[in-house]
Amino acid sequence: MPIDPQASPAYRPETTLLTLGDAFFDPVTAADFPDTMLRFRNDRAAAQVGLAGLDDAEWARHFGRFAPLPDTLPGPLALRYHGHQFRNYNPDLGDGRGFTFAQMRDDRGRLMDLGTKGSGQTPWSRAGDGRLTLKGGVREILATEMLEALNVPTSRTLSLIETGERLQRGDEPSPTRSAVLVRLNHSHVRIGTFQRLAYERDEASLRKLVGYTLRNLYDEDSDDPVRLLDRVVARTARLAARYMAAGFVHGVLNSDNINVTGESFDYGPWRFAPTWDPGFTAAYFDHEGLYAFGRQPEAIHWDVMQLAVSLRPLAESEPLITALDTFGPRYQTEVSEAILWRLGVQPSDPDGDRALVQATELALRTTGSSLDRFFFDAFGGDLPPEYGAPWDDVRTRLAGYAARKDRAHPYWSGSPCSMLIDEVESIWSGIADHDDWGALEAKIAVIRAMGAALA
Template identity: 85%
Template sequence: MPIDPQAFPAYRPETTLLDLGDPFFDPVAAADFPRTQLRFRNDRAAAQVGLATLDDDEWTRHFGRFAPLPGTLPGPLALRYHGHQFRNYNPDLGDGRGFTFAQMRDDRGRLMDLGTKGSGQTPWSRAGDGRLTLKGGVREILATEMLEALNVPTSRTLSLIETGEDLQRGDEPSPTRSAVMVRLSHSHVRIGTFQRLAYHRDDDALRRLVGYTLRNLFDEDGNGEGDDPVRLLALVVARTARLAARYMAAGFVHGVLNSDNINVTGESFDYGPWRFAPTWDPGFTAAYFDHQGLYAFGRQPEAIHWDVMQLAVSLRTIAESDPLIAALDGFGPAYQAEVGAAILWRLGVRPRDPDSDRALVQATGRALRTSGAGIDRFFFDVFGGELPASYGPDWDEVRAALGGYAARKDRSHPYWSGTPCSLLIDEVESIWAPIADADDWSRLTAKVAAIRAMGEALA
């Protein structure tokens, strides 16, 4: 039986996306897959939106065959947007292998979207097959679980279903297995969504999107008029500065920080060639095609700031330049404050005062860069504010700066009696290998459990 909103009051469906109207999306149909085999269901995330009560058959029907959930969108909608890709503007973008098919409130009252990856072709597929490799889905599970544990605002992988097709890909052994993924996200409104409307000089729709975003994603009053565009830009600046800071503290490299991949809520999503950096190497890249290192580890704050600049440019058609520039100038100070807070969080200490906190963060960054120490090992060892004696003279500045800091949490969790939970590329490949070779999912299951245990220890 399908979910009944009256029987399960935690499920609170919404249809706010329909308020935007036709210029923002295209109705589409999901692909008819040869089979649907459930491989991963995130009941922890599902419980927050009232969907954990679905049995496996119901789950597969809604998230593999895309039978509509009650009370929400009547069918899938492929969203329209543009974007800069590696700083080159592309007006031919849009959801090419995904769609949004449901909205609901979570247990915090936030508006959430259910979106897909690998659900078939749309008007924006640009000759692509609209599919997702099973390996790509597994990688997305790992990325979202790890980032959530490390306090990075991220979409969550809700479901992964294998679909029984053999896909041809140029960047991995082919044919390869196929899947459809569902993500739970605090909207899919991107900077590129605004860029498209500015490109078409559709000021009325741009104001409508500003008002929609303020009301539904930031809980602010607004209809797109007056100072609404400036207020929205300031909110996006704050959220994206926080995202950039937490990427850095997590040692994470997204790989493709194009403006169509930046959600205005500052929630990371869409994980392709991501990697975690083994050491604090500013030049470390995730994407083999990022030949210039545009989205390298150390350049991510700059890249995200540049993308937010494109939002300001788009809003210029309905707002004055000077207040937009003033709002945009807030990114640097916001990032510095957020990266300090994020590093202190990973160190497991409570903030003291601005000068002491700044000295500790700077000393930590210098020591990590010059020593070549493993990021995950260091933050594991130092959590709570005590640096082990095995860290030699290169770490004396950090050791001195830590003096007087109080732990924000003790090390009583069992996680601290083991070894650091990392997710470097070799381990990602080792998790995938038994799935590819023997359909053995045990390593993935064990890794998700280990990541969640780390998250509990850090939280």
């Protein structure tokens, strides 16, 4: 059934993006796909923005054909931005296979975007076909579900629709099946959005974007660029810390892939690290390990530095540098909290928390233990006896901590939920070879059970 804003109070449409003006985006038209086969709908996320009442036909009409939702944006908008890609500046970016096509408030009052991936060509496609492989969509579902369960600020995959096209790709067997994905995100304003305006010396638009971001994404009535940088530093330090606690490697932490709300999104060559290996990489083309597991805090800090540079036309250097320099201390606080959260214990004093985290990282690195197995076994602070001498320091320190949650949930009676590459490939193989979606559905259920046990 269609959405009726009068009868659906949970649906709270917005058109806030339009206040930025035409200099920030290009109106585009979605691709006309041969088919729209619904493969995944996230009713849990949809309920938070008043969209769960759509039947499957209406769902496909809005999220496969992109019929406008009531009272929000009149049509799709491809956002303009620049960015550093592996530290090389690229002024020829922008939404090349996606667009923003709706805005609304969620049940927490946050302004949310509905954005796409694989929805067709735009002025920024740079000779690309604007499409998404079905495998890429399945991988994004798995990444977002797992990260949400592990307390990482992330976009959520709202919808995946198979589109009936056969795509040619150079890095995987072709032809391959195609899809269009819709994500629910707390903003698609990126560091690269600011970089474009600084590059073009458009100070008026830069100031407008600062005010838009603070008012609509941080609920602060301000247009102070230093205040904005401070907020982004805090959010991105939290993101970096939670990546580490989750054992997650994004793979492509370019400045156009970091949004200003510190919410992770756009999952290409991601991986979960099996062990605490700082050199573990996700992207086969990351030859220098720039975005390796252990270098992610450095990479995100470097990206935020580019935001500070972009804000320089609006503020003096000294207060921007002061705000930027808080990233390290904030990250240290956040990583302690994130790892203690995953250990299932209550924070104590900051020095003791840091010492526990350092002992945990050392034991994980030197023993090569499974990250997921360790955090499963240690949840609640009681490390089993099979963890021998290398874990003595961790065991002693954990003994002084109170559990933040018991192990009563049925999840704890089974095995730890992991998301390593072999399982990802196995789930995809079932779909590719037999059109069997059962393994994906079962995995999502296990991930959500883990999320409930950890929450």
